[in-house]
Amino acid sequence: AMLEPDSSGLSLTIARIVQRLRGSSLHSQLERQARxxxxxxxxxxxSLKEDIKDFLKTSGWEKKLQNAVYSELNVFPLPCHPAAPPxxxxxxxxxxxxxxxxxxxxILKSLNSMCTELGIPLAQKRPVNEQKELLSKWxxxxxxxxxxxxxxxVxxxxxxxxxxxxxxxxxxxNGEQPSFRNHLGLIQVPLKVKDIPELKEDFSELGLSIGQLGIDDAAQVPPEFFENDHVxxxxxxxxxxxxxAAQQYVRQGCPTALRADLWALILNISNQPEDILYYEQLKSNVxxxxxxxxxxxxxxxKLTASNDDYYFVFEDYLYQVLLCFSRDTSVLEHFAYSSATPPKSYVQGKLGMxxxxxxxxxxxxxxxxxxxxxxxxxxFLYHEPPKLYQIFREMYVRFFFRLHSISSHPS
Structure with missing residues (x-):
């Protein structure tokens, strides 16, 4: 049979998703349910095969698998041309x-020079009494x-x-002569950006004929019609x-009361017992x-969040989440599609090996x-540290990492 032009790309994507899900806890849960x-x-x-498929569909497991596939498609970019270098x-x-x-x-030079100046190692084991104190003050x-x-x-x-x-x-x-273009913005890199018709298409939900929470509930029209219906x-x-469906839904605005649950659903975060256990392992590493x-x-x-006139009450959450985040090696996976490369250090006395x-x-x-x-x-949305942690980590590997790396990525 003749293959569609991009069917090889599609089959590569399918193969990668299957490979990634094979090692996940969802895969073992599905096997257990099938048994x-x-x-x-x-x-x-x-009719064993069909009956098991029907059972997984009616018991909600098919939806969980769909969400996992959707999540993979959102996070990992489509495969490059096979001949393209990594x-x-x-x-x-x-x-x-x-x-x-x-x-x-x-950045690394700045970190290493501070390390040398202060005479502090990059990493060391905490003395037992310090461990006990940190645990009691967690x-x-x-x-x-x-x-x-x-x-x-840094x-x-x-x-x-x-x-x-x-x-x-x-x-x-562009020639050395300063021109009108030099004054159009601080960043002088010519990158392709979307024109007005493309933006209109991308953000069609912001069109005047479509309701938008936060705008249409404040208009002269009785707001409760749109708001109640949307909720x-x-x-x-x-x-x-x-x-x-959740990702499509929030394009028309996200009701405040549903925001935490909708974001978790879009990011496919369900806070399973194994996720809580993983968070506890990171904590013990800290x-x-x-x-x-x-x-x-x-x-x-201390310099940012807690230095606030309005008193930011969640200071302790920030320490817990950020300290655990620094130990989480699963974050390294995102460097496969980030322009950044993780910094390396050497075990003491083994420099360059x-x-x-x-x-x-x-x-x-x-x-x-x-x-x-x-x-x-x-x-403000998540009050259990393990869930807050998972939401932040997922947001970081999907979106936030792009905010501090040099890249031509459209987002």
């Missing part, structure tokens, strides 16, 4: 890759006031903005537990080991001034 169903009277030997998946433009590489060197870390005056943020957003402002495409000849549809979407980035996180929270190289911090993300602000808004 359980064998003892049910409605499962007949002569770095193309990270960033197709060579000058952007080069700029990102030199920016990373600068829910009130904000009461601690260690002297962090010698620690300085970089601030304005440093990153400066790098972006100085970025130039070597293939783009009712939202409750139905939540009852259906369909990630794709208790046992002291990383230099812990002090950077601590100082950042590749077999002793480790990613530092373990999640590959060096926190900067203002990093804790990525978590702060989520604290």
């Amino acid at each position: 359980v169903s064998l003892h049910k009277p409605e499962i007949k030997l002569e 770095e193309h998946m990270k960033e197709p433009l060579a000058y952007m890759r080069k700029a990102q590489g030199s920016w990373e060197k600068r 829910n009130e870390m904000g009461t601690d006031e260690p002297d962090l005056s010698l620690f300085r943020p 970089y601030a957003p304005k440093d990153f903005l400066e790098v972006l402002m100085n970025l130039r495409n070597p293939n783009y000849e 009712r549809v939202g409750q139905k979407v939540l009852a259906e537990q369909d990630s794709a 208790i046992q080991h002291d990383l230099l980035v812990d002090s950077l996180i601590y100082k950042d929270v 590749e077999e002793y190289a480790v990613f530092y911090p373990p999640n590959g993300v060096i926190p900067f001034h203002g990093f804790s602000m990525y978590v702060a808004p989520l604290c």
